[in-house]
Amino acid sequence: xxxxGASKTMAARLWPCLVALLFSTSTxxxxxxxxxxxxxxxxxxxxxxxxxxxxxxWLSANEHYRRAALPEHVTLNRGHAEELLGLEPDLVxxxxxxxxxxxxxxxxxxxxxxTIPDAHNLAQLQQQLQALAAELDDNAELLRQAxxxxxxxxxxxxxxxxxxxxxxANNLTYxxxxxxxxxxxxxxxxxLAADPDGGEGGQLQRVMLEQVIAAEPELLVLYGGEQTFxxxxxxxxxxxxxxxxxxGRVFTLPAELGFCPALVAADVLEKLRQKRESLVxxx
Amino acid sequence: xxxxxxxxxxACRELCLERQGQRxxxxxxxxxxxxxLTAVIGPNGAGKSSLLQLLAGVLNASAGEVSINEQPLADFxxxxxxxxxxxLPQSEVPAWSVSxxxxxxxxxLPWGRLKDREERVRRALGKVGGADFAQRAVTRxxxxxxxxxxxxxxxxxxxxxxxxxxxxxxxxxxxxxQLLQTLRGIADSGxxxxxxxxxxxxxxxxxxxxxxxxxxxxxxxxxxxxVFTPAMIGDVYGVSCEFRWRDGEPEFVVFDLI
Amino acid sequence: MLNxxxxxxxxxxxxxxxxxxxxxxxxPVSIDLAAALxxxxxxxxxxxxxxxxxxxxxxxxxxxxxxxxxxxxxxMQGLLRNPLAEPALLGVSSGxxxxxxxxxxxxxxxxxxxxxxxxxxxxxxxxxxxVWALAGRGASASRLVLAGVAINAFLSALMALALNxxxxxxxxxxxxFWLLGSLANRGWDQLLLALPFIxxxxxxxFASRNYLRALTLGEASAASLGFGGRRHPLLLLLxxxxxxxxxxxxxxxxxxxxLVVPHLMRPLVGQDPARLLWAxxxxxxxxxxxxxxxxxxxxxxxxxxxxxxxxxxxAPFFFWLIVSARRGGAL
Numbered sequence: 001x002x003x004x005g006a007s008k009t010m011a012a013r014l015w016p017c018l019v020a021l022l023f024s025t026s027t028x029x030x031x032x033x034x035x036x037x038x039x040x041x042x043x044x045x046x047x048x049x050x051x052x053x054x055x056x057x058w059l060s061a062n063e064h065y066r067r068a069a070l071p072e073h074v075t076l077n078r079g080h081a082e083e084l085l086g087l088e089p090d091l092v093x094x095x096x097x098x099x100x101x102x103x104x105x106x107x108x109x110x111x112x113x114x115t116i117p118d119a120h121n122l123a124q125l126q127q128q129l130q131a132l133a134a135e136l137d138d139n140a141e142l143l144r145q146a147x148x149x150x151x152x153x154x155x156x157x158x159x160x161x162x163x164x165x166x167x168x169a170n171n172l173t174y175x176x177x178x179x180x181x182x183x184x185x186x187x188x189x190x191x192l193a194a195d196p197d198g199g200e201g202g203q204l205q206r207v208m209l210e211q212v213i214a215a216e217p218e219l220l221v222l223y224g225g226e227q228t229f230x231x232x233x234x235x236x237x238x239x240x241x242x243x244x245x246x247x248g249r250v251f252t253l254p255a256e257l258g259f260c261p262a263l264v265a266a267d268v269l270e271k272l273r274q275k276r277e278s279l280v281x282x283x
Numbered sequence: 284x285x286x287x288x289x290x291x292x293x294a295c296r297e298l299c300l301e302r303q304g305q306r307x308x309x310x311x312x313x314x315x316x317x318x319x320l321t322a323v324i325g326p327n328g329a330g331k332s333s334l335l336q337l338l339a340g341v342l343n344a345s346a347g348e349v350s351i352n353e354q355p356l357a358d359f360x361x362x363x364x365x366x367x368x369x370x371l372p373q374s375e376v377p378a379w380s381v382s383x384x385x386x387x388x389x390x391x392l393p394w395g396r397l398k399d400r401e402e403r404v405r406r407a408l409g410k411v412g413g414a415d416f417a418q419r420a421v422t423r424x425x426x427x428x429x430x431x432x433x434x435x436x437x438x439x440x441x442x443x444x445x446x447x448x449x450x451x452x453x454x455x456x457x458x459x460x461q462l463l464q465t466l467r468g469i470a471d472s473g474x475x476x477x478x479x480x481x482x483x484x485x486x487x488x489x490x491x492x493x494x495x496x497x498x499x500x501x502x503x504x505x506x507x508x509x510v511f512t513p514a515m516i517g518d519v520y521g522v523s524c525e526f527r528w529r530d531g532e533p534e535f536v537v538f539d540l541i
Numbered sequence: 542m543l544n545x546x547x548x549x550x551x552x553x554x555x556x557x558x559x560x561x562x563x564x565x566x567x568x569p570v571s572i573d574l575a576a577a578l579x580x581x582x583x584x585x586x587x588x589x590x591x592x593x594x595x596x597x598x599x600x601x602x603x604x605x606x607x608x609x610x611x612x613x614x615x616x617m618q619g620l621l622r623n624p625l626a627e628p629a630l631l632g633v634s635s636g637x638x639x640x641x642x643x644x645x646x647x648x649x650x651x652x653x654x655x656x657x658x659x660x661x662x663x664x665x666x667x668x669x670x671x672v673w674a675l676a677g678r679g680a681s682a683s684r685l686v687l688a689g690v691a692i693n694a695f696l697s698a699l700m701a702l703a704l705n706x707x708x709x710x711x712x713x714x715x716x717x718f719w720l721l722g723s724l725a726n727r728g729w730d731q732l733l734l735a736l737p738f739i740x741x742x743x744x745x746x747f748a749s750r751n752y753l754r755a756l757t758l759g760e761a762s763a764a765s766l767g768f769g770g771r772r773h774p775l776l777l778l779l780x781x782x783x784x785x786x787x788x789x790x791x792x793x794x795x796x797x798x799x800l801v802v803p804h805l806m807r808p809l810v811g812q813d814p815a816r817l818l819w820a821x822x823x824x825x826x827x828x829x830x831x832x833x834x835x836x837x838x839x840x841x842x843x844x845x846x847x848x849x850x851x852x853x854x855x856a857p858f859f860f861w862l863i864v865s866a867r868r869g870g871a872l
Contacts, residue, residue: 365767
């Protein structure tokens, strides 16, 4: 065989691969998207044409997380590779934690798997949105949300800070380093649970009701979610909290902020700013 | 307030008791009188304890009736019945290690609050010779001492009817004798005393009357001298024996199984 | 009763208000107690709110729950003539726990926090009445214990099932926390809810004191003393169900108080099961309040559940009980 002929056959062999490569990058290749992550489920269901979704996790059918009726053709998975293989997805999105085993198996079998990072603060949230934008091919809704968030973040922070404290389920409060803390700060509040030195005030802490009362925050921030009576919400139902409720000094964070901040971060920030303005007016 | 009834004439008419389909007592009629010490005797399983429980009102008869002073026992309120009749079961192990005096004071429960409670307890313990260990915990009493304390519990309320189920069980011969002498004295003071006994010699020696039960039926009743014949005892217990009466004191000798 | 025992009981009585004071100054926030006390209980200052709305109801609830558990334990041991009995033996606690768990499990949208304690009290009554029905005529102690073990086993199986099928980690955590018991975040509303039941239960137990005394001699002797029939044990059981059920309903299952306290008090009251009732109530109140003070001062907001603390006090005491019984002391 002549060298020429050899190169021709090489090109003939390479050509389909090249086409496939071009196709996958240039156009909206992923037409059968599956998700192994609760938050990604919600984002897909919110932002992406439902025809393109083939599977979401079983948790998304749970009434605690479900935001709208699930499309009938979407299969619920429990994070097993075999469940997804039969659906022949052309894109599988997984979170940073959980579903790792299934993701590794799918990768071995040649299914395109992309990890979407979790978001525990604003910087990570922007990374998450970028990662998603890359995979979802500049989805319009996603870009709108990302743009809105970026726009709000660029607004100047109010000079006069009001004090605030978060009281979440099981007497948890959010200190510096947490997304909830950053949102409060950006909206013009001083989080009383945060320690400026970054010492004990970091991350999640337990707080007793009397510490909340003694700190006298100007805004008490509760975490929404379980509407039902629960021991975890006993603190938030205590009569001493009624003073805050009665005087309108309570803000309730949506439960989605806890498991998928990308959905609601921009909304929360906007509402927190409005809340601050109304509090300032009251004073 | 003490019980107005000073004496108790007890009568049972055609008493029957069934337990889990088995007839424990069958058509039993007998009577007990004030001033008399009556022994209920019979082999194991003859129904002695059941009869005593019916008399004390702890059990209810399947048929027939127990009456005290012509009044059916069922007509009495539990408290009134408790004021009439004091009962000591076959084995009464105190659950808590209360003092002897406290245990005796339990006998006063049917009478409610009494002002002279401590005095009564002291007197009752005195009657059984137990003044020395009034403050001792009942778990630290010997078997004989405990029995005496329990007897004092029966005496303290001054019920006219005393019923004790085998009070001499587990006592040595000296304490058996002592206990029956005490009971004899109590009967002599006008009370109706009913005992279940296994020791025929003691029954013959101390009791005015005996009631002999066999398989739930009344076999014989009367004075010990009438009832305790070798033929009757041999028939009921299945042993050959001999009774001799010497100066009114019985001598009872068992020879062998029949 | 010896004089030294009277003194010991008197000391307990004095210790309770002192412990109450200690509880009022315990907490992560240091407050000026005198100033807060001068401020009326409707005071708006944060110190007054902390004292009157947070610390006082919590301390009083500890006293109330401890008293109910101590009294319930003394009554249960008297009823069953068994020093190892505890109020939970006849299903009171598991009945209350199961009712609460079902409520938490189904997460029914009750708007008010009153449903959980009310249903838990109902559960305690249902459990006790089931034991009662199962034990049948006569209701002797041994049959009550057998029926209690059976009902408890069944309730535990149901609880295990509920845990197994818990719809979310959140529900599971709720159930576990409930079973551990806690006084955190409780307010006047919980106190007022439990109070009538505990008082009613206490009155029933107090009315049964002579029955308990008579039971010292056993069931037959008690019947001959005028305490025959099923009425007396039923009233006693209902008293235990009301007092302990209400305690469990507002504070979760707090173990060992009901078991340990009667043992501590028995020597002081000359083993008399009637005097033991109020002595155990006093001691139970003090013990639980001290346990709560310990939780507040040494564990803090991390909130080691008070049930775990009482178990830590109770279990070693039990070791000691066994060892001393081995040495020949009376159990």
